[in-house]
Amino acid sequence: MAESTFHKLRDEIENGIVTGIFEPGERLDEAQLAARFGVSRTPIREALMQLSAIGLVEIRPRRGAVVVDPGPNRIFEMFEVMAELESMAGAFAARRHTEEDKTAILESHARCERSAASEDTDSYYYNNEVFHYAIYEASHSGFLAEQCVAMHRRLRPYRRLQLRVRNRMKVSFSEHAAIVEAILAGDAEAARSRLRDHVAVQGDRFSDLVSNLSKRESTGAGGQRR
Amino acid sequence: MAESTFHKLRDEIENGIVTGIFEPGERLDEAQLAARFGVSRTPIREALMQLSAIGLVEIRPRRGAVVVDPGPNRIFEMFEVMAELESMAGAFAARRHTEEDKTAILESHARCERSAASEDTDSYYYNNEVFHYAIYEASHSGFLAEQCVAMHRRLRPYRRLQLRVRNRMKVSFSEHAAIVEAILAGDAEAARSRLRDHVAVQGDRFSDLVSNLSKRESTGAGGQRR
DNA sequence: ATAATCGCTCTTGTATACAAAGAATTTGAC
């Protein structure tokens, strides 16, 4: 479909940030990136502009672009907002889901079950994503779904760490089950609170992780604000 | 502060869209904009890239940029999400506001009162904005505040219409009073529900407006989706 | 020896030039 270069570059760099190829705080040299991708600086800049508008990179005038380092506190805040949006989508889904939505939710839920049973974290990670997307769709609010997807993407790197934690996958799956039940029963408030907890707990776990880390290595590095 | 050209251009064009100088659906010709602002196409493109990432304009490959026309339904969805975010900020503010937050909220509230008393819609519009921003700040969640501000900006054009409606300004102010009361009393749930209604009602009113319009002029023009 | 200032280099920001893809118009054929 004739995607323009800057569009591909945007995804490429975004992916690089999300997967950690470009680390938080790292300077993104335009010429360097241009050489790396075999293009001129122009489309690189355009890609960086888009990423800066999303909030993934920061462009300081005359001083170049750096990968934004949200800092533990802000990441926690992001999980809080995500929890609220997701729970909203769940509440809508409970009231508005169609038969197709139901099938999609149940199917992705079943896939999660298989992944959890076989202890396959990578596969669970992927199916979990599909499951949540199915809920966004079922909310029948295009805008809300977009916001959820955007947040989901931004938080991806921080969520990925979590499945490694002992038993998290199975606990996550049982939470899913409760969510599915509430949605299919049309119980909007139950869906809302269960989804809120399901997502918010990830923020909590992230905080735990960080505080453990900072206890061990007591260097004050990082991007805290408060 | 040495703001780079593209940054100023971004604000300029964004403002143009919000104030209706560039209408929804309008094509944004790069050369034309460049001439208009007395710059080359490069910074114009960079500004457009940023606006497209925010969702204000759409860039179709090889076919130029157009001002996004969300369509009534999507605008309503945006108000729904906005209501949820604002109510969240209100709940946080109730629990976490400091003395300075309290002063800021009360002061902007008082300004709103004066504007409402003198029936000055323009001034009320501005002070209302300050009032809401004060709540965002009081939430003490930097990320949430940013999201709220972004949504607030995007919905500005559709909110502006509403104050013209008979008595809306005074009703709005009395809603503010109830919200202030809940926040200062530390009642998070009351703050949440009151703010949710306060914002959601704007979506409702917008819907009413649209359905009235489409009843009158039954031409099917516009960007409806569903 | 240390600190401050001057100058050089490296990088960003903007303009321009060039190539390719669409859109529109004109011409030709039926």
Place this chain on the structure above:
DNA sequence: GTCAAATTCTTTGTATACAAGAGCGATTAT
């Protein structure tokens, strides 16, 4: 006269060139 096809013209997308500011280092003066 109308429709279709081809050519031209407009506009986007990318590369390159040029200007200006920020960082870094060296040199000099105290």
